[in-house]
Amino acid sequence: MPTLFDPVEMGAIKLPNRILMAPLTRGRATKDAVPTPLMADYYAQRATAGLIISEATGISREGLGWPYAPGLWSDAQVEGWKPVVEAVHRAGGRIVAQLWHMGRLVHDNVSGMRNISASATQAPDYAHTYEGKQAYPTAYGATLADIERIVGDYSAAARNAVAAGFDGVQIHGANGYLIDQFMRDGTNLRDDDYGGAIANRLRFMRDVVMAVQAEAGVQRTAIRFSPNGDVQGCNDSDNFALFTAAAIELEKLGVPWLELREPGPHSTFRATDEAPVSPAIRKVFSGKLVLNSDYDGTSAQAKLDDGIADAISFGRPFLANPDLVERIRQDAPLNEWHVKTFYSQGPEGYTDYPRLEEQEAA
Template sequence: MPTLFDPIQLGDIAAPNRILMAPLTRGRSTRDHVPVDMMVDYYTQRATAGLIITEATGISQEGLGWPYAPGIWNDEQVAAWKPVTDSVHAAGGRIVMQLWHMGRQVHSSVIKTQPVSSSATATAGQAHTYEGKQDFEVARPLELDEIPRLLNDYELATRNALAAGFDGVQIHAANGYLIDQFLRDNANFRDDNYGGSVENRIRLLREVTERVISVAGAGRTSVRLSPNGDSQGVDDSNPTALFLPAAQMLSDLGIGFLELREPGPDGTFGNTDVPKLSPEIRKVFTGPLIVNSDYDSADKAQAELDTGIADGISFGRPFIGNPDLVARLQTGAPLAKDDAKTWYSQGPEGYIDYPAMETAAA
């Protein structure tokens, strides 16, 4: 069996180890969703990961409702991301951009228009806005004649990500965001070609993936799914019947890797006792399979690899407080605790001031 520290080929990307940095929203960009200078330090500090997957990055203003999150739909954003990729590459790292459309998980005060979704639904609870927490609003259904525009947005975002120097992209189809809202039947009540049957509900995921592949190539395209239970109010009555065909479709398209976010009872953005689907998905997805959520030690992650289900592990919160997470896992050094109060704050505190092992010891 491979170890966490063995290399792996993720499509066209040769990763030196099987410890991926999971996408982590940190809210350090400008109000215009332009990356800032300290993001260069943040990602470069973590360049020893086998592969960095960036924080979720908006493909359009319509799809980006998280305050101070970055975008990739205009030239200013592309230019601001370029120093990040240059620095990560200079440090020997690899980095892909996660492409994000939040669908109904936004507020009009941030996106400046009514949210869109698969159907006219609303998320329970409140959205993060520049004015604090506000109740989620009812989304309008995305019209059939708007689907081509959405696909064009994904294509432009992919072209921009490659122009900014990224090694590839990941399509965010998890966590109750737009594509997930089309996938799962408690959010999708459409009666057209994008609703009803499983084949119809996975259609948008297929079309988005095909469009991204047409620009980046299959080997530089990956997808994230969250198949086991509720995620931000989005769920399905029969996840096995849905996500196995979805994974089979992605396998047939030959994507570079598939990442599965499978939270346990204490997971963020969805917590569930629903059994993990990764063992079943492993049977139909033939490419590299990466699993995520609640891995906080080398032993726990290695045990997952030893099952033969996963080919790699993506670590989220441990990478916040441990920029040198790979070295700490390899040497058995203790992991530093991250500060939840600074997860989404705008300054350097809790962002680029976590020391590496040598500095901490000194």
């Protein structure tokens, strides 16, 4: 079986190792969702990852509800991403853009627009806005014209990602955002061709994947799911059946790799008692499978040894350890992350985490 440090090909992208940097929202762009020079430093520091999956990046103003998160719908945003991607490439890395529409989890304090979802529902808890925590407004249910328009937004964002120089794209289909809202029967209450049976609830996801593939290429288009448990009020009556069916559709579409965020009962972020769906997906999906959530070097290697995963993505450990690959290789201690700077602006808790050699020299 391969080790975490062996190369792997995921579609058209050749990775030098199987330790991926998971998408991590950090809030360092401008209010116009334009990437900043500081972001180039941050991503370049982490270029030894086998692949960097960018922070979630809005496909439209309507779909972006997180303060200071980046986008990919304007020329200015494309120009802002170019030096970020170039910095990663100069450092020997690879980076894909994660395309994001938050659906009902958008607040108009951030977007200036009404939020939209598969159906007229309201998300639980509170939105993170420029003016603090606020309750989510009730979303309006998308019309067929809205669906066509949003699929077009995904297509344009993928085209912009290619223009910015990204090595590929990952569609954000996880964590209770718009694609997830269409897929799960707890949030999709529609009775048309996009609702009801599993095949219908997967239609929007299929539309988006095909539209993105047409722009970025089949071998450079992937997707992320969070198939077990309730996520931000988004759940399904039969996650096993739903996500296994989704994996079968991805197989038909030729998707080269799929990332699954699968927390367990002891996970530090959105723990769940639901059994993982990845073993069932492994049986029907021949592409590369990337698992995520609370892994360390030992548990990550165990998933490769079991044949369930081809690679593992690490989130918060990469946030605090730009040299995470080398730390895992040496079984060295990790820096602790600082929650208070997760979404703050500026370099503190962003580009100032020390590398191992800096700590050893101190």
